[in-house]
Amino acid sequence: MTPRRGRDAAGGEPIIEWTYSALAAHYDSGADDAPTVLDAAVTAMDLLPGDAVADVGAGTGKLARPLAERGLVVHAIEPNAEMRTCGLRNTSGLSVDWRDGRGEQTGLADRCGRAVWFGSSFNVVDQQATLQECRRIVAPGGWFCCLWNHRDLSDPLQARIEGVIRAPVRDCEYGTRRGDPTATLAAAGLFDDIRPFASSFSTRMSRAAVMDAWRSHATPARPAGAALGGILDAIAAELRSDVIDVPYTTQGWYARFAG
Secondary structure, eight states: OOEEEEEOTTSOSEEEEEOOGGGHHHHTTSOOOOHHHHHHHHHHTTOOTTOEEEEETOTTTTTHHHHHHTTOEEEEEOSOHHHHHHHHHHTTTSSEEEEOOBTTBOOOOTTOEEEEEEESOGGGSOHHHHHHHHHHHEEEEEEEEEEEEEEOTTSHHHHHHHHHHHTTOTTOOOGGGGSOOHHHHHHTTOEEEEEEEEEEEEEEEEHHHHHHHHHTOHHHHHHHGGGHHHHHHHHHHHOOSSEEEEEEEEEEEEEEEOO
16 A cells, blocks of 8 residues: 555545555455445435446445446546556446546546445545535536445454454544544535435355455554554454355435535
8 A cells, every 4th residue: 555645534634545556456355335225325316327427436346336237327536546457347348437536636527427426435535625526526406425334343253353453453443434424514515415324234255255355454454564464364263154244234425415
């Protein structure tokens, strides 16, 4: 991973941001967003086949792909070249165009889409600057949507894994990705209405896929440093079967731009 200077999710004190070059090869192993959540959000935002939308921080296409499969035309914005390479492969044959850009400066034309989506990416941008950029690229009456997948930490296995992570890395924090962005969205003064949505689900994964997903997870990697290898080995030791049911909740918020 390559550090760069940035600002925290509220646009406040400078922090270190990270690119995901070293994680791209494993990123696809993470869980997809709950299909019921995507269907509900698409319906709530009255998005129809052929409508153009932006997926900002598109990674390897884990959100762009299902949006395109629902008939939407997707502008996938991703600053990391390795991620874009994976995304191009994963969305081959679908209505997805990929370009280098960031939440604060997408490179898209004014009013070019009916909605802008952030799949596990709104927490790694300067949020107020990004919301202004979203307002520029979304057509009148358009929408904003952000969502994240969260492991269910009340599950016994996931609780043990949390213990494994936090034993050597006591300052491991999930930051704003597990927070509620409603106040941040309201502070922008751009929206008529802000609504949450969520759906819980379980995904069956092979032991190897679970470990690949952990290798793609930046949160423990950043503070762990040299201890990361030992953490991954300890997580692997907790996986006592070849197939694991991993419980998740997809949590998101959507909002209509005013005016």
